Structures are given as C-alpha cells and as structure tokens.
Amino acid sequence: MTAAATVQDVTMRFRGHTALDGVDTAFEEGAITGLLGRNGAGKTTLMQVLTGQRVPTSGRVEVFGARPYENDRVLRDICFIKEGQRYPDHFRVQDAMTAAGLFFPDWDADLARTLLADFDLPGRRPIKKLSRGMNSAVGIIIGLASRAPLTLFDEPYLGLDAVARQLFYDRLIAAYAEHPRTVVLSTHLIEEIAGLLEHVLLLDRGRVLLDADAESLRNSALTVTGPEEAVQAFARKHELLHTESLAGRSRAVIRLARPADRGSAAAHGLSVEPTNLQQLVVAMSLQAPAARGPRSLTPATDLEEVS
C-alpha cells in the first residue's frame, strides 16, 4: 500500500494525561478511513498531529513524505474540517467559499456552487446567523470542494439533520469516485458511515485497538446465539468480544480466528447473524479496559504544557 500519512510510535501528553500512547498506523492513499473510538479516545488529537496543529511529545508523523508542522507545501494539501468550525465574524457563506478557493490549490468552485444549492445554503447570509446545522454544512462543503489530497472530517455533523447527513455521504462518495483522495472521517454515528469505509482505525484511551480493512473486518466478526455451553465452546476457539446470558442461553459477539471458520458455528448448533461495525466497535471498546487494566499515571517529568 502507498501511505498518504504515517504515524510512528506517536505519544501526545497533556498535563497529567496521555491522549495518544505509542500510536502506530498508516493512512492508505486514496482510501476512506473511519477513525472511531469512545469520547476522549484521542481521535481529535490524532487528527491534530496529522494536520500539524500539534507536535507530538514523541514519535514521528509524516504526511505525503514530510513532517506537516509549519510545512506549507504539505499543509496546502490538507483540509481539516472540525465540529463547530469557526469563521471570522463578518464572513458571509460566500466569503468562506472564496477564502477556501484561495487557499486550496485543487478547489472545485463548480462543486461548491452545486453543494450550496444541495444544502440549501444562502450564499449572502452571514455565517454567524446560520443555524447550527447550516454552519456544519458550510464546513462539509468546504471539505468536499477543497479536493484536498488529504481531507479530514472530525465529527462534522453538529446539528445536521438526517437528510443533510445522507446528502453528505452521497456527495462524499460521488466526489471521491470522481477524484479519489485520502479521507479520514471521525464519527460516533458508526452505522451511518459503515458502508463508506474501506479501513477502520479504532482508538481506545490513546491506543490503537483495531486497525483493519473494512472488508476483512466484516468477514471476521459474527454474533452467535445458542445454549450457553455451546456458545462458550465455540468462543474458546476464537476471540470472545462480548457475551450476554439469560436462562442458560447466550448471545456472543465473536471475532473469528480465521474467516473460513464462519461456517463452523452452525456445526456447534448455534444460530449466526452478522455483526455490524457498530456492534463490533462497542464490544471491543467495552472489552478493552478489563483486558488492559487501569491506565498508569504519567510521571511528572514527562508533563507537557497545555495549550
């Protein structure tokens, strides 16, 4: 794979708190990666180090072959859309589009115009008078029309209704099909975006819990139901992520040792359903703390100033 961005053993400490803890990963060029994890898992922090907004305490970050910090050549190729994006007070919607057009070398003005109409955004209205959802739509339009080779959306939906979110997903796929680029999308609405993702990076308390392509993930997890003992016998051969039992029957989310083992659940007398991405992420995130034990406190000597 060709990586648009690589993150090597990156740790980011804030005062008394480790937001990223030895993160190793790579973002494949031309793929859509879902950056998932519970509140405080480190998603925004990872996006900040990728976009040169923060320098990690240790480790190495490269985007398009170079460090992103204060590197204009690299930063021009990155668009980072955050939740609740702020704009200068006097900006109208059209001013935000014009400013973005000046900044991004690959800006697609036609696409921006089409998207303004799609999202029903009045170009002349001051941004500070927009509703919360309309404000989010401005960011989404800039992200899509930037055609930036690395585009990151950090939970960009604040206040966006279901119709507008669907519009975002549809337009993202269309824009991506026309001009493939590297997209990183962080969200808690996992099932809504599951179908868009080619890769999944799941963080938990600053560490990578899962880094896998979406297709193999879909094939590797399943939910089985049956007599408690039969479920346990099956689970012992694989990885048990989550289980609930009632009156001698169990339902378990399992990560298979090998995708080919999928059929063997029926041989154990179990009924099988597919596990969706959200169930898998929830099961893995719930399991993680017990497996790892409590996070140790950061030594005082390692503290970093909080900005």
Ligand SMILES: Nc1ncnc2c1ncn2[C@@H]1O[C@H](COP(=O)(O)OP(=O)(O)OP(=O)(O)O)[C@@H](O)[C@H]1O
């Ligand atoms: N400037 C800062 N100073 C101190 N701690 C910080 C700072 N920025 C982030 N953190 C802490 O780092 C951890 C990771 O935060 P981050 O915003 O990256 O999480 P997240 O996965 O994006 O969460 P959410 O899904 O809630 O947006 C949190 O515990 C947060 O409180």
